[in-house]
Amino acid sequence: MGLDYSYEIFLPPENVARALTGLAELAPRDHTPPPLPVTLPGGERLLLPFTSRFKSEPVDCSAGGPLALDTSIMIGVDDAVRELHLRHTGRPDRIDGSGRAPVGYVYLTVRFSPVWHPDFASLQFTAATSEMSRMFERSASVRKVFTDLTAASGGACCLLDTEDDTFEICWLNGAPVSDETVPGRRFPRFHDLVAAWRDAAGQRGDRPAPAPCPPRVRYLIDPVAALGRGRPVEQFLGPVEAAGVPGIRWVEVVPARPGFEVVLHTVADIGSEDRWDLGEFPPLGPEGVDAEEDLGLEVATAPEARDALALAEHRTGAVRGRWVNQGVAQGEYRDFVRAGRPRPPSRLPSPTADR
Numbered sequence: 001m002g003l004d005y006s007y008e009i010f011l012p013p014e015n016v017a018r019a020l021t022g023l024a025e026l027a028p029r030d031h032t033p034p035p036l037p038v039t040l041p042g043g044e045r046l047l048l049p050f051t052s053r054f055k056s057e058p059v060d061c062s063a064g065g066p067l068a069l070d071t072s073i074m075i076g077v078d079d080a081v082r083e084l085h086l087r088h089t090g091r092p093d094r095i096d097g098s099g100r101a102p103v104g105y106v107y108l109t110v111r112f113s114p115v116w117h118p119d120f121a122s123l124q125f126t127a128a129t130s131e132m133s134r135m136f137e138r139s140a141s142v143r144k145v146f147t148d149l150t151a152a153s154g155g156a157c158c159l160l161d162t163e164d165d166t167f168e169i170c171w172l173n174g175a176p177v178s179d180e181t182v183p184g185r186r187f188p189r190f191h192d193l194v195a196a197w198r199d200a201a202g203q204r205g206d207r208p209a210p211a212p213c214p215p216r217v218r219y220l221i222d223p224v225a226a227l228g229r230g231r232p233v234e235q236f237l238g239p240v241e242a243a244g245v246p247g248i249r250w251v252e253v254v255p256a257r258p259g260f261e262v263v264l265h266t267v268a269d270i271g272s273e274d275r276w277d278l279g280e281f282p283p284l285g286p287e288g289v290d291a292e293e294d295l296g297l298e299v300a301t302a303p304e305a306r307d308a309l310a311l312a313e314h315r316t317g318a319v320r321g322r323w324v325n326q327g328v329a330q331g332e333y334r335d336f337v338r339a340g341r342p343r344p345p346s347r348l349p350s351p352t353a354d355r
């Protein structure tokens with residue numbers, strides 16, 4: 001598999017429109033798709049010079065769902081940018097008078113109220129190729145684009161994810177940061193980093209803050225395609241409770257012959273930072289922990305992958321922008337544990353009620 005490095009900006013939800021407007025100013029002027037109408041939570045409408053899943057059809061995020069954009073961004077040319085730009089375009093004439101070149105596609109996912117930090121929105125910019133990922137890591141110009149956007153949009157934090165055990169902190173509370181990571185000496189846990197966030201309006205860092213952590217998983221851009229290749233997909237759904245016993249849920253969509261099965265797993269929350277293999281957790285029923293092996297509950301079947309995902313999302317509360325490859329949801333659970341198991345558990349739902 002290739003590299004999927006990304007920059008992620010965390011900011012107050014009311015600042016998302018400002019961030020997207022600032023991002024639009026960075027779009028190339030010589031070649032843009034038809035304006036993309038986007039409706040944000042709260043009803044605010046924007047026209048953006050990008051596509052969403054390579055289409056220019058209106059996107060309605062008024063209900064709070066994630067926004068996926070395919071962006072191209074003008075970035076100042078340094079050695080790393082020049083190497084990638086010339087290799088792929090062979091056109092030095094596309095460097096503009098300000099010494100900037102277009103870089104794209106950069107895939108942007110906007111999450112308006114992520115489960116890990118519901119008081120903040122996030123903009124995650126993911127490199128499209130391994131070469132671009134290496135450029136993300138090496139280029140000071142790329143880093144400056146994202147830290148400048150963080151500053152201009154009143155963001156609290158900007159992180160660089162290079163798919164290892166730590167995230168590099170690039171911006172925090174109004175100032176650039178270098179040579180600092182999370183986990184690290186200053187912030188041993190993601191919870192500690194989030195507690196230090198304050199917004200541009202002057203929120204103090206010692207005020208109570210949510211106890212989340214940034215997702216450490218690679219969300220699938222096209223889960224339908226993954227299922228079409230015969231690969232199961234899954235999603236961590238978060239905490240529940242049964243008979244006073246804390247538990248967690250995760251759902252998977254599995255290719256079957258014929259069609260696809262939606263299987264919901266509800267298990268006891270017995271893990272730790274060192275124990276996070278969801279397949280080893282005992283099932284959790286209405287009366288508490290069950291001694292039987294967790295085989296999951298089939299809640300739906302469908303002949304087509306797209307229909308199976310829609311049924312999974314309708315019947316379990318899964319979100320389209322958070323599907324991952326099989327075996328990756330346990331990494332999301334591990335981050336949930338590291339964050340201090342945020343948000344109180346809900347009562348155990350009955351997935352059969354909607355069958």
